[in-house]
Amino acid sequence: MKSYRKELWFEAPSRIAFINITRQVEACLRESGVREGLVLVNAMHITASVFINDDESGLHRDFETWLENLAPHEPISRYFHNRTGEDNGDAHLKRQVMGREVVVAITGGQLDFGPWEQIFYGEFDGRRKKRVLVKIIGE
Amino acid sequence: MKSYRKELWFEAPSRIAFINITRQVEACLRESGVREGLVLVNAMHITASVFINDDESGLHRDFETWLENLAPHEPISRYFHNRTGEDNGDAHLKRQVMGREVVVAITGGQLDFGPWEQIFYGEFDGRRKKRVLVKIIGE
Amino acid sequence: MKSYRKELWFEAPSRIAFINITRQVEACLRESGVREGLVLVNAMHITASVFINDDESGLHRDFETWLENLAPHEPISRYFHNRTGEDNGDAHLKRQVMGREVVVAITGGQLDFGPWEQIFYGEFDGRRKKRVLVKIIGE
Numbered sequence: 192m193k194s195y196r197k198e199l200w201f202e203a204p205s206r207i208a209f210i211n212i213t214r215q216v217e218a219c220l221r222e223s224g225v226r227e228g229l230v231l232v233n234a235m236h237i238t239a240s241v242f243i244n245d246d247e248s249g250l251h252r253d254f255e256t257w258l259e260n261l262a263p264h265e266p267i268s269r270y271f272h273n274r275t276g277e278d279n280g281d282a283h284l285k286r287q288v289m290g291r292e293v294v295v296a297i298t299g300g301q302l303d304f305g306p307w308e309q310i311f312y313g314e315f316d317g318r319r320k321k322r323v324l325v326k327i328i329g330e
Numbered sequence: 331m332k333s334y335r336k337e338l339w340f341e342a343p344s345r346i347a348f349i350n351i352t353r354q355v356e357a358c359l360r361e362s363g364v365r366e367g368l369v370l371v372n373a374m375h376i377t378a379s380v381f382i383n384d385d386e387s388g389l390h391r392d393f394e395t396w397l398e399n400l401a402p403h404e405p406i407s408r409y410f411h412n413r414t415g416e417d418n419g420d421a422h423l424k425r426q427v428m429g430r431e432v433v434v435a436i437t438g439g440q441l442d443f444g445p446w447e448q449i450f451y452g453e454f455d456g457r458r459k460k461r462v463l464v465k466i467i468g469e
Numbered sequence: 470m471k472s473y474r475k476e477l478w479f480e481a482p483s484r485i486a487f488i489n490i491t492r493q494v495e496a497c498l499r500e501s502g503v504r505e506g507l508v509l510v511n512a513m514h515i516t517a518s519v520f521i522n523d524d525e526s527g528l529h530r531d532f533e534t535w536l537e538n539l540a541p542h543e544p545i546s547r548y549f550h551n552r553t554g555e556d557n558g559d560a561h562l563k564r565q566v567m568g569r570e571v572v573v574a575i576t577g578g579q580l581d582f583g584p585w586e587q588i589f590y591g592e593f594d595g596r597r598k599k600r601v602l603v604k605i606i607g608e
Contacts (some may be wrong), residue, residue, distance in 0.1 A: 192331055192470055192505075192506075192607065192608050194412070194505040194506065194576075194607070194608075196425065196574065196576055196581070206390075207358055222403055222419065227331075227333040227467070228331075228333070228467060229368070229465070229467060229507070231507060231573075231574055233572075233573075233574070234583075235515060235582070235583025235584075235586065236467070236524050236583050236584075236585070237521065237522045237583075237585050237586060242426065242430070243376065243430050244376045244422055245411075245422060246425070247411060248410075249409070249410030249412075249413055249414060249415060249419075250409075250410070250419065250422055251409040251412040253409045253410050253411050253419055253422070253427075254421065257401065261400070261539070262535065266441045270528075270531045271526075271527030271528070271530045271531050272523075272525060272527040272528040273527075274527055274530050275525060275527060280527075280528065280531055283522055283523060283528055283531070284531065284532070284535055286429060286522070287520065287522070287532075287566060287567055287568070288426060288566060288570070289426055290426070290429065290430075291520070291568075291571065292523050292569065292571065292572060293431065294370050294372075294431060294433055295370075295372075296370055296372070296465035296571055298333075298335055298337065298465070303335070303463060304374070304525050305373075305374025305375050305376075305461060305463075306375075306432060307375070307376050308374065308376060322583060324574055324581060324583075326507070326574035326576070326581065327370050328467075328505070328506060328606075328607065329331065329333070329467065330331050330333075331470055353570070354569035366470075366472040366509070366605070366606070367470075367472065367606060368509060368606060369534070381565065381569070382515065382569050383515045383561055383564070383565070384515050384550075385559060386550060386553065387549075388550040388551075388552055388553060388558075389548075389549070389550040389558065389561055391547045391549045392549050392550050392558055392561070392562065393565075394563070396540065396562055400539070405488070416566030427565060427566060428565055429568065429569075432569065432570065433509050433511075433570060433572055434509075434511075435474065435509055435511070435602055437472075437474055437604070442602060442604065443513070444512075444513025444514050444515075444600060444602075445513075445514075446514070446515050447513065447515060467606075468470065468472070468606065469470050469472075
């Protein structure tokens, strides 16, 4: 069994952002030499997500509006968590809706994807450096 | 390490549907010959889900009502995504709540499940052919 | 390839509870002897979750308030599922938001975590014995 590990670093210029990381995960997969196995891609921070959906800018605006409605950023005082001095209570909730991680099949040395699947880093408390972990196991 | 791959095809007659695919995943597992490992089951489309919950028709009605409330299908114009000519903006959101994939342990050649766990394909933009990927790795 | 399996048992004294199980998963990892691989941690019951977020009590109160707002427990009659004699329709929905499982990378014999990642058992229909499955594969 082979294993491979890499950290991807991001610093989103805005509080909320969606960044397509599919090409970076594919580069990891090539570097790993794994032909059959699984790749785990997860946010290493608890106010961010990794998820799979469509690379369409209108949809990303819909995600932002929808998540803001489900878990509003303001008023900051609405979250007990923010009494610790943070202002990111909403980001911890938004991340639960969008998920922490994806697991993708590797077949014949490729990400085994349907026609529109793309991997995104979802940032809900940006303007700071944060990491994504790529872990690959297989043969 | 053994690996196994199969696509399951579905064409739901309605926009929203929940289909129990546990027996089909069990058949894949038998075919794979894997006794210890992991099975990944994921929607290959971005307006559908694979999830684990109860096989109870009342609960499935509750899921539909609840998801419709969280991300209404209509008016179509409420989603930027639908300006592309699509009418499935809601389906991309519903799929995030229900999830893309499940990873299930394989122990002694069986799905290692609690008493009520069943695997479902969740369709949110049906009336077309769509696929689920079953990928098994182990020994 | 090595594989390892353990069940963790819980009986939360309240309907809703969040229990940090990171130390227990780390103990499983040590027992397994796996240095490189993946660990799957999943609720074996369909009204409970395993998720990764912050070990901060204010945030846990926020989760509870937020989930209660997204999928209220009462009135019991609001869910078709409860016509079966259950009163846990809401718990099946809350679990979908928070997720069934996490998959965590194992690197150098450790859980490969970011600075604040902690694993929680999320209970939404407590006051009964329930299980979490820890399955480890790797080398």
